[in-house]
Amino acid sequence: MTRIILCIVLILLAINISTADAVAPGLASAVKTDAESIEEPSTSSEKNTSYDYKDSLFRDTPRGTIEGFFEATFEQNFDKAAKYLDLRYLPDGMSKELGPEYAKQLVAIIERNIWVNLEEISDLPSGASDDQLPNYRDAFGRVEVKGNQITLLLQKVPDKQIGKIWKISNATVAKVPMLYSELGYGPIVEWYVQNIPKGHLFKLNLWEWALLISYLILALLVVIPLTWLAKQLILRSQYQYKADLAHLVVGPSRLLLALLLDRAWMANTTLSANVMAVVNTGFLLVIAVIWFIWSLTDVLQNSLRLRWINQGKSQTASLLRPLANFIRVILVALTILIWLEHLGFDASTILAGLGIGGVAVALASKQSIENFIGTITLYSSAPIRVGDVGRFSSITGTVEEIGLRCTRIRTIDRTVINVPNARLSEMDIENISEREKIRFKTDIRLDYKTNTEQLHGIIDEIKNLLVEHEKVDETPLRVTFKGFGLHGLQLNVFAYIGTTDFAEFQLVSEALHFGIMNIVVKHGSRIVPVVPIAPE
Numbered sequence: 001m002t003r004i005i006l007c008i009v010l011i012l013l014a015i016n017i018s019t020a021d022a023v024a025p026g027l028a029s030a031v032k033t034d035a036e037s038i039e040e041p042s043t044s045s046e047k048n049t050s051y052d053y054k055d056s057l058f059r060d061t062p063r064g065t066i067e068g069f070f071e072a073t074f075e076q077n078f079d080k081a082a083k084y085l086d087l088r089y090l091p092d093g094m095s096k097e098l099g100p101e102y103a104k105q106l107v108a109i110i111e112r113n114i115w116v117n118l119e120e121i122s123d124l125p126s127g128a129s130d131d132q133l134p135n136y137r138d139a140f141g142r143v144e145v146k147g148n149q150i151t152l153l154l155q156k157v158p159d160k161q162i163g164k165i166w167k168i169s170n171a172t173v174a175k176v177p178m179l180y181s182e183l184g185y186g187p188i189v190e191w192y193v194q195n196i197p198k199g200h201l202f203k204l205n206l207w208e209w210a211l212l213i214s215y216l217i218l219a220l221l222v223v224i225p226l227t228w229l230a231k232q233l234i235l236r237s238q239y240q241y242k243a244d245l246a247h248l249v250v251g252p253s254r255l256l257l258a259l260l261l262d263r264a265w266m267a268n269t270t271l272s273a274n275v276m277a278v279v280n281t282g283f284l285l286v287i288a289v290i291w292f293i294w295s296l297t298d299v300l301q302n303s304l305r306l307r308w309i310n311q312g313k314s315q316t317a318s319l320l321r322p323l324a325n326f327i328r329v330i331l332v333a334l335t336i337l338i339w340l341e342h343l344g345f346d347a348s349t350i351l352a353g354l355g356i357g358g359v360a361v362a363l364a365s366k367q368s369i370e371n372f373i374g375t376i377t378l379y380s381s382a383p384i385r386v387g388d389v390g391r392f393s394s395i396t397g398t399v400e401e402i403g404l405r406c407t408r409i410r411t412i413d414r415t416v417i418n419v420p421n422a423r424l425s426e427m428d429i430e431n432i433s434e435r436e437k438i439r440f441k442t443d444i445r446l447d448y449k450t451n452t453e454q455l456h457g458i459i460d461e462i463k464n465l466l467v468e469h470e471k472v473d474e475t476p477l478r479v480t481f482k483g484f485g486l487h488g489l490q491l492n493v494f495a496y497i498g499t500t501d502f503a504e505f506q507l508v509s510e511a512l513h514f515g516i517m518n519i520v521v522k523h524g525s526r527i528v529p530v531v532p533i534a535p536e
Helices: 002-023 062-074 078-082 096-113 170-183 187-195 206-235 242-250 252-267 273-280 283-310 314-318 320-343 347-364 366-381 452-468 502-522
Strands: 137-145 148-159 163-168 389-392 395-402 406-411 416-420 429-431 438-446 478-484 489-497
Touching: 062 078, 062 096, 062 137, 062 148, 062 163, 078 096, 096 137, 096 170, 137 170, 148 170, 187 206, 206 242, 206 252, 242 252, 242 283, 252 283, 283 320, 395 416, 438 502, 452 478, 452 489, 452 502, 489 502
Parallel strands: none
Antiparallel strands: 137 148, 148 163, 389 395, 389 429, 395 406, 406 416, 438 489, 478 489
């Protein structure tokens, strides 16, 4: 089981890494929004080859300016990022010296609210020509504030070296403080931004990692005492399976509740689109759900197994393990498919691929499938159970285990035979353990010198012997003169011994045979053997 869970975790980790790279490619290429309803800018969709930039900061074209601004903010070089802002003619209360702060606030607004597709921004010095804006302006995004759409603009400004360059418009920069107060980070996130050292790990800022870990730790601090209290209450209860249930509460339930609480808090926190993209992959959540399903199946399996064993349904209880494993696989597969659908994969395509692969696997494992069907047949019809003694064609022995592939039988010679379930289900099975009593039958041949009076006396006393024995059933019980045989007068004795224990049957049978011999001798007759006829 541990290996299966480890394989599932490794598969999900690989999917999560590839998905995280897909949804959070970095600010250098795109910034994603949480709100689907925000409009994208009406810019030229014309795609051109990369322009031969002359400006060292790539501000020759609108795309170069935005890409350079994103790269500078990703490197957390806000002094450099400020060089992409037009800081001329700012309104009162704003100054050029605060350019790095405006750059920091602007990128936070973009990170949280819009998607900027660099491929849709013009890479020509002249900018876009079909955006219904003056030829010295281009739009690169729109944000919504209190129901109003505000366009984020680029503007062509004079440059001493190359004549004209593109910068983020001073009209847009002038709105940054107001936009940040409405769309920027909250006070908690601001504290992390200010106090956590600068740096990146897997394309996320260190302060973003610190915030994620802090929320998770806080959620655990809330959940751990509650689950510990629930565990104590369960252990003090009279519930028969309280140990398994307590393990479920302090194990997977604790992690699952902590993650759900963590996600609820983060949903009400101002986080960047990259952070939300990582959170929305749900990697830890799907691991917690799989762990919870696995453990819950264990609890249900153990409780049902003990209950059915107490009810004498040990055969049904032995089927629980393969059935629980099958249910686990189905539930885990459904969980993963739902998760992949959430990430944007087409689950129907995946299922189609699995269907084709399943046909190939089925053809390659035909014998295994036959044995599995044979196992289901043995469990459902239950002709034998573990511990039963029976005859299976030419095999006589005790059933020790009914597995998924074969049944283990220990023969009378104490050897072990493993019979495939597909073959066993087609055999004529004689279940000796199912008999409620054992037949006693013997034929007696008396000397022909025995007269009628002696014969009647022998028959009557044998009947009395059987009737008086406590282990012999009253009916059916017969002692009859069968006729004149080749070697002597034939008596047939038939009765049932009221036991299922073969060893006890042998002791009773021995006592009856000794009693019959004494009765024959007492009446002056004798038992004659069968003499083989010599060949002519």
